[in-house]
Amino acid sequence: MKRLAGFSLLYMVLLICFIGGTVFASTELVENEEFKIIPDYMNPFLSIEEKVDKLLSVMTLEEKIGQMTQAERRYITPDEVYQYKIGSILSGGGSTPFSNTPEAWANMYDRFQKWAMKTRLKIPIIYGVDAVHGHNNLRGATIFPHNIGLGATRDPELVEKVGRITAKEVSATGPDWNFGPCVAVARDERWGRTYESFGEHPELQKLLAGAYVRGLQGPEAEMDGEYVVACAKHYVGDGGTEWGSGDGGYLIDRGDVTVDEKTLREIHLPGYIEAIEEGVGTIMVSFNSYQGVKMHAHKYLITDVLKGELGFDGFVVSDWNGINEISGYSYYEKVVKSVNAGIDMFMVPDSWKKFIYNLKQAVENGDVSEERINDAVRRILTVKFKAGLFEKPFTDRSHISLIGSEEHREVAREAVRKSLVLLKNENVLPLDKDSKIYVGGSNAEDIGSQCGGWTITWQGRSGDITEGTTVLEGIEAAIAGRGQVVNDLNQADVAVIVVGEDPYAEGRGDNGRLELKQEDISLLEKVTGAGKPVVVVMISGRPLIISDYIDDWDAFVMAWLPGTEGQGIADVLFGDYNFTGRLPVSWPEDVSQLPINYGDDDYDPLFEYGTGLKMDLE
Incomplete structure (x- = not known):
């Protein structure tokens, strides 16, 4: 019966x-x-696990290896996605469709996806981008402060909103996977990726990493619709490399982490634990080594710790051609080492055909087991099902009109306000809106420098690279109809000098001097020599050495890399809002102190970790 x-x-x-x-x-x-x-693996009555089991059972080895392969859009054609059953495409930093509009992005994504859906099993691609402070490859997108500024806010609700808006702007143009957040713990400001970190102490990663993942993926790790798949990176220890140990001609980037395992766990692991607890879909392996072993070949930390002990059930992706840096006599040997270490998907931008060939040979030779292949593909397919890609593989363009909208920019402006750190104030702030103000400095009127690296191009670029409000424009708007921005220093009541760095990203940003630019030093000498009160605003991805100059300044504000909404700086300078940010890193008095971090035995920085003043607004 x-x-x-x-x-x-x-x-x-x-x-x-x-x-x-x-x-x-x-x-x-x-x-x-x-x-x-x-x-039947598309039967909606089945669980995701059942769907994956059924799909995996009918896949050929070639189809499985295709799922483990990620190519860069410039090095593959849509029909090759079909021919080789490719599982993922990415846009590297600055890799965009020619016109770089939301519609062009969506069209590009859908072309790749259309050919993926022509394959025998119709497995959709997952498309990844480095949207590390907004949809930063897209001109006109809302660009938020880099992570170092978000670390200064210490505001997880705000960080979740930043992630939420980033996901909405990214997904509206097609991509469904964001290579963020970076949960590195930056322990040495000479590192060119310091600004991608929330700060030097693991308490910041514990506070903010989960919130960022939640914003990107949704409160229940939905990953679909307006949300995207998140990627915690770079696992593990990328912010703790030793100066001078870097690879590829760099001084610290891609270098070696030599701390003992207890210290590694205490400092560099907590952010990943928070991300995993929020259901992060993917984790990216770091370029660095740990105790002389490249992370891309570190089976203990990837398989035993990350997947085993911590219970990470998403998939692990390599960094850009990261397997090339593993020691080995041949590319074949490097592939074998990295797959067996536990990497599931391989970012092999321009060498994806070579990777496919070698991995197939490794399986046929018995150097990589089919069990390891099935585990990797199972993880990848599970994330794709969770992200809703099988049901809705093409771009939902209904939110394109929100990209760079006033609503989104207002949240970015809030993030700027809350990220600012007041480090000195000799009764000059807040500024009077009826004042005559001289505004100068290398970064006073430069949207590209405000945004820093990973903006429109990989390394970033100074100049008018995207839409936004500069510091000068923000000041002009704040005092419109009352005060005046003047070009003659002698006419000014006060000077606001905006100093800092030119844009840079990984590798090229390694810097052992951390000096102010000579043009900024010369202008500051001119202003202080004229006897004018001077407010210095620094736009930089890290502290610069200012010990020889700060005594001559009446106020000093650290603005980090604020992004497109420079109006947020003016909001606080004129007292519409008070300063709330606190230093997420220790400020060295001299480069000879580096690395310097809170808790060191000989801790004596210029400004301590956590420093942040307020103005008297009474």
Whole structure:
């Protein structure tokens, strides 16, 4: 009787599906005008685990290896996605469609996806971008402060909103996977990626990493619709490399982490634990080594600790051609080491054909087991199902109009206000809106320098690179109809000098001097020599050495890399809001102190970690 009842129920389900226009069968997708026959791994009555099991059971080795392969858009054509059954495409920093508009992005994404959906099993691609402070490859997108500024806010609710808006602007143009957040703990400001870190202490990663993941993926790790798949990076220890140990001609980037395992766990692991607890879909392996072993080959830390001990059930992705840096006599050997270490998807931008060939040979030779391949593909397919890519593989363009909208920019402006850190104030702040103000300095009127690296191009670029408000424009708007920005220093009541760095990103940003630019030093000498009160605003991805100059300044504000909304700086300078930011890193008095971090035995910085003054607004 029970068997008959079960048979009747199954019959009813199949009948309903048939009448509704769909029949499930373990075959390829066949369509005609009357009804569809689709694979049973698309049956909505199945759990994701059951769908993955069914799909995996019908995949060939070539199809599985294709899922483990990620190519860069410039080095692959849409029809090659079909031919090689590719699982993922990415846009590297600055890799955009020619016109770099939201519509061009969506069209590009859909072209790749269209060819993926022509494959035998119709497995959609997942498309990744480095949207590390907004959809920063896209001109006109809302660009938020880099992570170092968000670390200064110590505001997880704000960080979640930043992630939420970033996800909405990214997904509106097609990509469904963001290579962020970076949860590195920057322990040496000479590192060119310091600004990608929330700060030097793991308490900041514990506070903010989960919130950022939640913003990107959704409060229940939905990952679909307006949300995207997040990627905690770079696992593990990338902010703790030793000066002079870097690879590829760099001084600290991609270098070696030599601390003991207890210290590694205490400092560099907490951010990943928070991300995993929020259901982060992916984790990216770091370029650095740990105790002489490249992370891309570190089976203990990837498989035993990350996947085993910490229970990470998403998939692990390599960094850009990261397997090339593993020691080995041949590319084949490097592939074998990295796959067996536990990496699931391989970012092999321009060498993806070589990777596919070598991995297939490794499986056929028995150097990589089919069990390891199945584990990797299972993880990848699970994330794709969670992200809703099988059901809705093409771009939902309904939110394109929100990209760079006033609503989104207002949140970015709030983030700027809350990231500012007041480090000195000799009764000059807040500024009077009726004042005559001289505004100068290398970064006073430069949207590109405000945004820093990873903006429109990989290394970033000074100048008018995207839409936004500079510091000068923000000041002009704040005092419109009352005060005046003057070009003659002698006419000014006060001078605001905006100093800092030119844009840079990984590798090229390694800097052992951390000096102010000579043009800024010369202008500051001119202003202080004229006897004018001077407010110095620094736009920089890290502290610069100012010990020889700060005594001559009446006020000093650290603005980090604020992004496109320079109006947020003016909001606070004129007292519409008070300063709330606190230093996420220790400010060295001299480079000879580096690395310097809170808790050191000989801790004696110019400004301590956590410093942040307020203005008297009474």
